[in-house]
Amino acid sequence: xxxxxxxxxxxxxxxxxxxxxxxxxxxxxxxxxxxxxxxxxxxxxxxxxxxxxxxxxxxxxxxxxxxxxxxxxxxxxxxxxxxxxxxxxxxxxxxxxxxxxxxxxxxxxxxxxxxxxxxxxxxxxxxxxxxxxxxxxxxxxxxxxxxxxxxxxxxxxxxxxxxxxxxxxxxxxxxxxxxxxxxxxxxxxxxxxxxxxxxxxxxxxxxxxxxxxxxxxxxxxxxxxxxxxxxxxxxxxxxxxxxxxxx
Amino acid sequence: xxxxxxxxxxxxxxxxxxxxxxxxxxxxxxxxxxxxxxxxxxxxxxxxxxxxxxxxxxxxxxxxxxxxxxxxxxxxxxxxxxxxxxxxxxxxxxxxxxxxxxxxxxxxxxxxxxxxxxxxxxxxxxxxxxxxxxxxxxxxxxxxxxxxxxxxxxxxxxxxxxxxxxxxxxxxxxxxxxxxxxxxxxxxxxxxxxxxxxxxxxxxxxxxxxxxxxxxxxxxxxxxxxxxxxxxxxxxxxxxxxxxxxxxxxxxxxxxxxxxxxxxxxxxxxxxxxxxxxxxxxxxxxxxxxxxxxxxxxxxxxxxxxxxxxx
Numbered sequence: 001x002x003x004x005x006x007x008x009x010x011x012x013x014x015x016x017x018x019x020x021x022x023x024x025x026x027x028x029x030x031x032x033x034x035x036x037x038x039x040x041x042x043x044x045x046x047x048x049x050x051x052x053x054x055x056x057x058x059x060x061x062x063x064x065x066x067x068x069x070x071x072x073x074x075x076x077x078x079x080x081x082x083x084x085x086x087x088x089x090x091x092x093x094x095x096x097x098x099x100x101x102x103x104x105x106x107x108x109x110x111x112x113x114x115x116x117x118x119x120x121x122x123x124x125x126x127x128x129x130x131x132x133x134x135x136x137x138x139x140x141x142x143x144x145x146x147x148x149x150x151x152x153x154x155x156x157x158x159x160x161x162x163x164x165x166x167x168x169x170x171x172x173x174x175x176x177x178x179x180x181x182x183x184x185x186x187x188x189x190x191x192x193x194x195x196x197x198x199x200x201x202x203x204x205x206x207x208x209x210x211x212x213x214x215x216x217x218x219x220x221x222x223x224x225x226x227x228x229x230x231x232x233x234x235x236x237x238x239x240x241x242x243x244x245x246x247x
Numbered sequence: 248x249x250x251x252x253x254x255x256x257x258x259x260x261x262x263x264x265x266x267x268x269x270x271x272x273x274x275x276x277x278x279x280x281x282x283x284x285x286x287x288x289x290x291x292x293x294x295x296x297x298x299x300x301x302x303x304x305x306x307x308x309x310x311x312x313x314x315x316x317x318x319x320x321x322x323x324x325x326x327x328x329x330x331x332x333x334x335x336x337x338x339x340x341x342x343x344x345x346x347x348x349x350x351x352x353x354x355x356x357x358x359x360x361x362x363x364x365x366x367x368x369x370x371x372x373x374x375x376x377x378x379x380x381x382x383x384x385x386x387x388x389x390x391x392x393x394x395x396x397x398x399x400x401x402x403x404x405x406x407x408x409x410x411x412x413x414x415x416x417x418x419x420x421x422x423x424x425x426x427x428x429x430x431x432x433x434x435x436x437x438x439x440x441x442x443x444x445x446x447x448x449x450x451x452x453x454x455x456x457x458x459x460x461x462x463x464x465x466x467x468x469x470x471x472x473x474x475x476x477x478x479x480x481x482x483x484x485x486x487x488x489x490x491x492x493x494x495x496x497x498x499x500x501x502x503x504x505x506x507x508x509x510x511x512x513x514x515x516x517x518x519x520x521x522x523x524x525x526x527x528x529x530x531x532x533x534x535x536x537x538x539x540x541x542x543x544x545x546x547x548x549x550x551x552x553x554x555x556x557x558x
Contacts, residue, residue: 038412039412039413039414039415040382040383040384040410040411040412040415041382041383041384136263138287139285139286139287162410165409165410165438166285166286166409166438167285167286167438168284168285168288168438168453168544168548169285169440169541169544169545169548170499170545170548170549171285173499173500176500177483177486180483184483194410194411194412194413195439196413197500197501197502200500200502200503201482201500219503220503230502231502232413232441235412235413235414236413236414236417239412239413239414240414242414
């Protein structure tokens, strides 16, 4: 088995008397596409915050890209990429400015940044719009750019939080082409989504219910285990009896 | 019977962006009608014009027989509108929000309680909680209650299920079916193609245009090319290989298979299967399938630029 890029052992986060994430243990292998599913309020966001070094766990252990989530959060943040629908690029900056800004934050030098930035604009076919404010570009382009910018510093691991929300079905699939291309280059992908067909595109999928990981396996095995035709049925079987989330 | 909603060649431009381009549709009384499209397709602009919150640049719209510009005052008292962004008062409790919206419309929660009882029952345990402290699914239920509390004849819902998990989405659509059964006309927008089958009729929208309007069953008849489900190991390589096939029109991942569309009028699945075997995909299977809503939407999206190029 390939080396683990994420490894957690009874990772837990409490807020007062409420246990948002309850002793989750799993590992993500290098080069894997790992789908992280769960109902609203199941604890996904809290778990992601701990794994990206933004929130300290209450108890348990975890390493991400080889770094400890308690003591080495700065190293974690430098060695991962992160993209979400809510937080990605600045709409008031142009593609070129966004690349420079985020590349700078990730510690790329100016010559390296210029070279990588131009290569990126070429590969995305964005040269013509490189100096147009991002707000004026189609959502699909923005998402591709955001994904590429999150990989600019060549992290081994990228977190994608509902990266395809709201885009049309063709753009959504082109985005997955980009994800596959990244894994071909050895990048490990940790992805959340509400589109259950996208769960099928993952190597393995975990489903959180009430703060715990209720199931974790390949899509094929999960469907077999729950005697389901689709991942949507698997998800609904697991998430319907959830006790919390609502309220 | 006159339609509950009627629009004729509605246009709306924001700066250089054409948000709506000659959008015409009509929704019958007590119909559950879906606007299907991605962000930026024009769904919100259309709903805001119908809610009398925007004035179209050109074209005309009527709601319940009333013009949306001249008759906006009466329309507002007779419809319910749930915007895409959560717009209740975060600092008011569940109960206070509901009372507030009832009062604004000159109604009381008591007189219309039977309409919202099913939905509100789930909120009841949290009625003293501030709206801002509710979970996403609960906020949506409260927003729906507030849009219903004055017993509207017609409901406009802007992406009520976006960002909501599969279980809550299913519950939300069950609520809409019950409201429809009580005679309420519903126009609902969604980016989720799988929700289209739950509507009586749907309109596909893309870049401000309405691409097609029909029943969920009828609309798939617009997909005319041969469509195959291809299965095999290493999906990523399989997709790339299929796209390189000389007769390929498109190949896209679809759940656990790849949907391949042939560019020809007719095609034979066994021909494609043997070509795949010759390319080293020994375990690949090819099966002819009937197109679904998403296949149809994608095909129309990709055909549109050609057909409308000089339009």
